[in-house]
Amino acid sequence: MPFPILRTPFVVLSEIISLLEPNELVTTSFCSKNLTRLLKGHFRQRKPSQWKLFMLDYDFIGYVRIVKSTGPTTTAMMAKHISELAGVEHKPNELLFSAESPVMYFVDRVWGTKLIVDYVTDLFNLDVYGLYIDINGFWALDWINNRQKKMLGGIALAKNIKNDCYGDQIMCLLSDYVLRNGRFSDWLFIEDNFSDNFRFNGKLGPAGSLLISPSSHWVTIDNLMNFDFINMGIRGSRLSYSDLNSFLRHWRAGGSPRLACLQVKFEMDTEFEDFDEGLEVVETNEVRKYRVEAEWEDSDYEVQGGYSIQRMDGVKATINCDLREFLMVVWHTDRN
Template structure:
């Protein structure tokens, strides 16, 4: 016999709804319009959720993910109608959507891929009364950056742009669009191919952490000066002279920077590197330590010290493979 949940006392209802996980809440909201309204009102009366909401739109992967304490779960997915197998009895039509429950979450089928992505995000954020905090996209989904910027005042917390799994072509336009328009407070990660002639002319940030992890060969000293971040990670760099950046920092530029890590594409690039005399860089026995987010703290020894005009110092270390810069005695800030 069905349980008449909507006839239950409000106290009982609140207890029942409070124990539902996000994917269970979304699934339950498709039971009836009245129950959806009940859930929606419940989340408008509660304190802000401890769960974060992310949108994923990469190749054929379109879904909304919610996470708490590092544990993620899919809550709603969008799939192109061509993938629908109507011979199965699992497919039903709800609210005008062809719907199927699979792998712990609901799947909605759409003719238009972009419309599908927008619809599932709108549905979840409206249900939980929450903004999108994370965005992970591929080069064909850069439209999502501008869409997120327009639909909510609060910037993203985390953003990632990923290169296609089976495509090595360049994506200059996509990368340029993202760099010029993305707003993210905690993390921006770029992992895409651009041409050797690509140049970014603009500013990026403010953000806590910027990671151009695998294809940073396009990054110039001018770019570094225009990246407003606390931590910067550049991979596969072709930089051959970081003296202009150090001069910029010494004069008060990049004031929020606490950590810079540059790994070089060609190990011989920095073999004959030297510091310009006007930087007044001194050899030191101090030990630099920085608690990076991706693993064990970075430690540099037998390095060099450079002092900013306001007295703040940084320790730098360079060899054929990498360059590290750790700013000393600076409290973390947003």
């Protein structure tokens, strides 16, 4: 016997909707125009404030994913190129339903990704919070900036599996474009996506967290001084001992005032000699804990001993260093 959902009282209906996952809600919305209007009306009265909507655009596929404060990440809808259905005759812009989520197949997959993002954001009354792209998805930055007033929470620039089809010059231009035009408030995650010839002379931030992994061969000491983040993780670094002395002088004089945690992991063993005398660094046996909360993970650091350094305004930091890692935690009174 069919369930009369359209004649269900609103209080009961809200409870039913709250039990469904985002992908189930999207699937339900395709049942009829009346159901679509019903769901839109629900989410305009009860906006899912604990949901974050992510757009993913890679060379071969587009996603809309929902992250809830409790529960796993859910793929709400997918866009694929029509060639994924090779060998079978299908209509352009065909909608199919999988066990995971609704999937639409397009001749123009970029246009299709725009369509599903528009559909899901309109259904749930949400802006795009996070953007995951490879080097082909730089178009999405301008598109999102033009379609919503709210700034992105974060951007993840992922490695492209077809990098071989680009020359170094094109890779450098596209990478530079992404870094200069990406607007975000909370975090930036950069995977190893740059050519050996890539150089960047701009600024990044202000924002909460930065992670460059697994290689940051392009990050110079000038870059590090121009990055404005609370937490920074730099992997596969080629910075030298003298570079980090320069950064400490920059910090001690008042540079990078928002920095709370800097972790640099080196590409090769890096010998640490004595710190510059002017830095007034002293050894310490103090043991303290610091928690880094970032979109990709939450990490607890226990800082055991090392060196203590004090900024001109009295703020202190602890430094730990060995052949493969440099860790600096700043003890802001309002954060630690």
